[in-house]
Amino acid sequence: MKVYADYAATTPVKPIVTERITEILTNHYGNPSSIHSIGRDGRKYLDQSRREIATILGANVNEVIFTSGATEANNTAIKSVARMNKSKGKHIITSRIEHHSVLNVFEELEHEGFNVTYLNVNHEGIIDLEELKHALTNETTLVSIMLVNNEVGTVQPLFEIAELLEDKDVMFHVDAVQAIGHMKIEFKELPVDMLSITAHKFGGPKGIGALLVKQGTQFMPYIHGGEQELKRRAGTENVPYICGMATALKDTYEHMDQNNIHLMKLKEQFLVGLEENAIPFELNGSMVNTTGHITNLYFPFIEVETMLTLLDMSDIYVSSGSACTAGSTLPSHVLEAMFGKDNRIKQSIRFSFNAVTTEEEVQYMIATITKIYQQFKEEENE
Template sequence: MEVYADYAATTPVKQQVIDKMMNIYSTHYGNPSSIHSIGRDARKYLDESRHIVAKELNAKSSEVIFTSGATESNNTAIKGIVYAHQHKGKHIITSKIEHHSVLHVFEQLEKEGFDVTYLDVDEEGLVSLKQLQNALTDETILVSIMFVNNEIGTVQPMYDIEEVINNSNALFHVDAVQAIGHLEVNFHEFNIDAMSITAHKFGGPKGVGALLLKEGTALKFSQLGGEQETKRRAGTENVPQIVGLAEALKLANQYRDDNNVHLMNLKNQFLVSLQERSIPFELNGSMTDTTGHIVNLYFPFIDVETMLTLLDLSNVYVSSGSACTAGSTTPSHVLAAMYSNEDRAQHSVRFSFNEAMTEQEIKYIATEIHKIYHKFKEEV
């Protein structure tokens, strides 16, 4: 049996999405910026997709900017807001467990002279609302907090965070990449100023995403060369992939509730299966403030590299954390921020599930981990 359990890294493209995209590739091939009929035909699908994305996320069509993915969206939002508002102050805030497409931008801005506060998290991966409130000053121009952590699945209290930020002059950016398809993401209800998503995390194609930017929010755009995306992002829009993003988002929201029930059942079954086999492990993160599709576990009896290798040999495909840090020997910055035990990150594995997974696959993973444990338990 082969079991892919690395869906937080990427998901397979759904067949309905492929069908939609192939129709555009083969028939509606015009440049959406061209004024002739073939160009206008492509523009129609671009506009329809923008409307779908806006509707699914409770935003205005004018607030949707299509990008190449979350990394571009995060970079554009953070740098664009900071550069546009630096005359008001030079203090910015994020957490220590953000994705590197956020953290590395903040680190670069810090080198440029901006004052950065990196919020701590507790052992469940939750930011402290009190620390956030105390960190905010009249000089704070931006706060960037991810909705769902990509390594441990912890869900941040968005309503509470938004309420704290609203009592300041700071703008609010949210990396919502891992929330789509698992939580209701309501752009206007959360009162977010900028939000990033990417299609390949919820059954869409790689290489396409969106930045939602609240109407009236000043942002300095860096990509120049044309007047696409209403002069906000130069470059010919990738219409087939944008259509794929819109279709994948619609499907993710349509089946979200049923999928969540299935995913939580799989997660609980996985943990119970490990317990029944007397495999020593501890959960990294929260069991309550979490999504069903990510579970990160600490296995004290084996290092993560060996575990991943042995699981791979058993045709079980998982990871140690973000795919964007693959090949790095640096321990997970997320787990390092959560736990004082420096060794924990070296013995932790992320499993991430999908609605297509079965109970049989979950049991197979637990069985293979059990075999590995018996090989190494004498060394504990």
């Protein structure tokens, strides 16, 4: 049996999405900026997809800016706010467990003279609200915090964060990449100014995403060269993939409730199965403030590289953390922020499930991990 359990890294493109992309590629190839009928045809599908995405996410149509993915969306939001408001102040805030498409931007801004506060987190991966409260100053212009952590699945207290900012002139950006499909997003109701998403985390194609920007929010374009996206993001829009993203998002939201129930059942089955087989492990993250699709576990009896290799040899495909740091010999910065320089950070694996993950696949993973553990016990006793 082959088991893919790395859906937090990426998801396979849904068949209905492939069909939609192919249909647009084949029959509606016009540049949406062209004024002739073929171009207007392309514009029709671009506008239709923008409306669909805005409606599903509870946003106004003109609040959706299409990007090449979340990395561009995060870069755009953070650099736009920081650089536009540096005359007011050069203090910006994020957490130590953000995705590198956020952390590396903050590091770049530090080199430009910005003062950055990196918030600490507790053992569950939740930021310290008191630390955030005391970090805010009259020169703070931006707070950027992810909604759902990509390595441990912890959900941050978004509304509590926003409450600390409501009487201050501070912009709030949220990386919501891992939340889409697992939490209902109503952009109008969320107390945030900018929100990043990417299609390939919910059954859409890679290379397309969006930045949602609240109406009235000051915004500085990151990419220049044309007047696309209401002059906010230059470059010919990728209409086939935008249509694919809209199709994937619609399908994801239509089945979100039942999928979340399914994922929580799988998570429970996985953890209970490991316990019943007397596998020594500990959960990295929270059992309460979490989503169902990510489970990060510490196995004290084995190094992460060895476990990944043995699982791969059994056709189980998982990871030790973010795919964006694949090939790095450095330990997870998320786990290090949570636990310090403990052996735990070198012995932890991320399992991430999807609506198509089956109970049989989870049972196979339990059986395989049990077999690996028994082999290590036998070697220890020799």
